[in-house]
Amino acid sequence: MPRIVSVWLPQWPIHRWLAAERRRPSGVPVDPEAPFVLADATDAPRITALNPAALKSGLAVGERLADARARIGALQVRISDCAADADALARLARWATRYTPSVALFGEASGADGFFLDVTGAAHLLGGERELLSDLAQRLRSFGLPSCLAIAETPGTAWAVSHFARTPERIIERGAERETLSPLPVAALRLSPETALTLRRLGFKRIGDLIGKARAPFAARFEKELLIRLDRALGLAAEPLRLLAPPPAYICTRSLLEPISTEDAILTAAGRLMENLVPKLEADDAGARALRLDLYRVDGAVQSLGVRLTLPTQSPEHVTRLLRLKLERLARELEAGFGFETLSLAVTVAERIQPRQRTLATASEDAERERRFTNLLDALRQRLGAESVRNLAPVASHWPERSQASSLAPEKATPWPDAESPRPPLLLPRPEPADVVAPIPNGPPMRLRWRGKVHTIMHAEGPERIAAEWWRSETCPPTRDYYLVENGTGHRFWLFREGIPGRGRVTPRWFVHGLFA
Structure with missing residues (x-):
């Protein structure tokens, strides 16, 4: 059976802000023992979070900041940063994967103030569930984050106990969900404020008041959220967790x-x-x-x-x-x-x-x-990075520019088909014009001038005629005659003549297309 840990961080935005304040210099340091609140950055700001001292002073979340300052003159105020709170909580949940790879943040219904750990089959690595909770709580305290922890078979029960249970025992044994949830308030089911308020007005103040009652009146009066939350907390329906990352194999x-x-x-x-x-x-x-x-x-x-x-x-x-x-x-x-x-x-x-x-x-x-x-x-x-290593694979095309394709994520090497004529290991991004001297119009080249340098051809092989792929475009490019040539210093070039002398209206031109080692 699954075992779920609920990690609740009371007043998470306050503690996150204080922890960040300790890591950076501040012109006016915050006194955590005095009333301190976070407010939004609107034209009429309201309180979004407050510390215990501000709570004892009678302030509440959602109260107008102007009214709070009128009641408490020495109120410490800082602007809240919801994006920073969410990012910091995600990093903390990522850190919690040291206990288990299955970690999920609380949903929006319960607020971004904690996360779940699925420790099924992992608690014994730390000596048991009690030792795991103790180690987790101690490490969170060392980060300056007080926490409330609970472990149960269902996320709903674990969340309810961590938020509302007043007993020090926070390990719920298997099969004890019903008696554990019965004395807790209906808000422990992670209901919307409107649903929880309506239930209290109807006299349903505890979860035990809902257990065992006829379901039809609740289904007719409330959204199906109520019965779904109740069934999931009791283990009668599955509650999938939205994990930060899929568990590894x-x-x-x-x-x-x-x-x-x-x-x-x-x-x-x-x-x-x-x-x-x-x-x-x-x-x-x-x-x-x-x-x-x-x-x-x-x-x-x-x-x-x-x-x-x-x-x-x-x-x-x-x-x-x-x-x-x-x-x-x-x-x-x-x-x-x-x-x-x-x-x-x-x-x-x-x-x-x-x-x-x-x-x-x-x-x-x-x-x-x-x-x-x-x-x-x-x-x-x-060593170089995945983006720097490319994989070349053959493509079903006899036109040299289209005969291979590259990808940024090389997988297995693709076997290349045997070619009747050798192909250069280095193919230029595009053919480069060259001046060639040949004894007769259709003869092999004898002298090559390319990139400002003249090469005397000592040996030539070819031609290899490659016709254009006329079915790929409406305008058919001229036929090419490829030659493999070698100069006096041993450098080998792969060049071609575009167009056939004496045929058509196109004047033949020479290009260098590749180099051999």
Whole structure:
């Protein structure tokens, strides 16, 4: 059965603003013990959040700021920033993936003041559910964020207990949802304010007043939100969570006794994490095609390194080598701070590893050649970046400019069809005009002038006639005669004559189209 942790951060905007204020210099520091409020930036500002001191003074969310200042002269006011609050909460929820990869923010109905953790099958890694809640609460306090935590089988029950329960016991045993929810107010069902107010006016003040009652009158009087929320809290209906990221196929997390910050220490720990994942991959005949290494800093920040591979792998050495290249390229962007205390390696994309022929020498050589090619390709992508490595693939066209296509995300190497005539490894972006001297109109070139330099042709092969693809356009370009020529210093060029001498009205012209090594 699932186990869901509800992490509620009371007065989240206030605590987030105070934490940000401590990290930057301020001309007028805020006294957290005195009344302090956040207000919106409208022409008639209203209070959006307030600290306990302001709450004790009788202020409330939604009150006009002018009225609040008239009642409390020494009121501390700052402008609220909802976008910064949402971004900071998302970063905090991202940090919480150190406990489980399944993290979801509270919905809009309950406000952006906390998140859910699906710790099903993960609590034992910290010694149990009580130890997990204790560790989570202690770390949040170290960030200056008081929290209310609860764990239950349903998100609805966990949310209700974390927000409204007054007992220190916040671990709800399996099957105890009904008796736990009964004494809580109806607002604990995450209802809209209008629905909760109407229920209280009708005499339904506690959730227990709704349990066991006939459903037809509620369905006729209220929106279906009421019954859906009640069924989800009791576990009678499923409540899917909108996770920050889909759970990885395989994941391994390790908490360190002492924080680490050096490259060698990070790579050593990452290699051990991959070694722990290998048995699981082998059991499923799978390999990693994409991995993500998450580094959790002591101060709560999270930094991630993503690695994509050309072929699925189970090799810790290969993964560690790619991570080393990635770290070398991102050395300036990676900030260790006071060190990383937790590392997590996730296989975000896994593929089945196909069996290979190992008996025949030819098959073994082909496999070794493919392995070396893919290792080189992976290394280049990590060192240079995925955008700098392109994959060329053949296209069904005999016109040279259209015979290949490139992509920014190279996958497996595409076999090229055998050509009757050799093609240059370097094809110019567009053919460049050249001056050519030939003994007869249809003879091979003897002298080439290109880019301001004259070349004497010592050897020529051709011509290879390539006709235009007339079905692709209404205007058919002239036919080309290609020659492979070599000068006295060994440089080889691939050039063509556009147009056939003595045919048509087009004057033949020469172009250089490619170069050989």
